[in-house]
Amino acid sequence: MKKKQENSKKFLYFFYDILRYATLNIFKERKELLNHILRKIVIFMGGTAGNIRIYNSKTKSLVLIGSYGTSKRYKGDKKSLKIGESISGVVFQKNKLVVVKDLRKSKRYLKLSLALESKMISLISAPLTIFNKKLGVFSLYYSYPKNFTQLEKEIFKLLANFVSLIISTQNIYYELSDAYVGIIKMIIKALEEKDLYLKGHSEKVKKYALLIGKKIGLDEFQLEQLSDLTTLHDTGKLLIDEKILNKPGTLDNKEWEIIKKHPETGAKIISQIRRFKNGISIIKHHHERVNGKGYPNGINGSKIPLLAKIVSVADAIDAMLSPRPYRKPLSIEEVKQELIKNSGTQFDPQIVKVALELINEGKIK
Ligand SMILES: [Fe+2]
Incomplete structure (x- = not known):
């Protein structure tokens, strides 16, 4: 009796802890938030590893978004699963909780060696759903052949519902913020369209910045930012008066x-x-x-955030390649010379070097 009471207390405390964390951090980057919650769940449930997959309707696949206790190779090789593929794919397809006592005896499980190297022997996996909408799959692994009790299955379902709630709350917030950004982008685009000299400017700057970022070796998160x-x-x-923005002559001090x-x-x-708060320095x-x-x-120098320095070079390249009322577009050779001339004063030399390579490869032209 006493043990039962202790367990209930432990469970209540655990739930209070993750609920509090999720409430305070609901706007955090999705991967970071889910990984933190996943780690807490795996430890509380006495498991060895866990993962959360989210359904991507564009690619029609289950993408690994949160992972704890799995190897680097697992995260790479099992990054994405098709519907019906492996156990998670079946859980999603049938929308049913599945337990596997011993993965070594399962014919369904894909790439077993990856699971074994992370000591993943038994598995409990539940669909992530909210209001009948399928969001993804949540799986928990143990390092031994485990018999799951009815209570453990119920608790796991409850935890899966909790994870679903977090994902869908974030989805609503993402949709709202996407709408806000979408409107800003539309206004920017409309203004650029109106201006012969700025047509497509922001999209081209993004294209050049991403080319530079990839070549420099930025990680996925930085590229996303x-x-x-x-x-x-x-x-x-x-918010600046169009008269100032489009003034043909030089600007006076006040305008500048x-x-x-x-x-x-x-x-x-x-x-x-x-x-977007973490990446705001790009704009600033x-x-x-x-x-x-x-x-x-x-x-x-190094006090300027790297991503802002990349945008600075990308922005300048597009400005040079576009016509202005007082000059024709610069030739690609002239752009190269300008970048070299201003390397170390206006631009970061490392980024100029990469931009020149991209120009020489014909990727920026
Ligand atoms: Fe600017």
């Missing part, structure tokens, strides 16, 4: 001060979206120079 935020780098210009505010204004607008610092003579903060 570049992809999300580069098109928004000039959001702050939306207004222009110099656009990175900070843009950062303020976009920081309303909490999931895309006009800094490595010699400290840029704006808004005049920071130099």
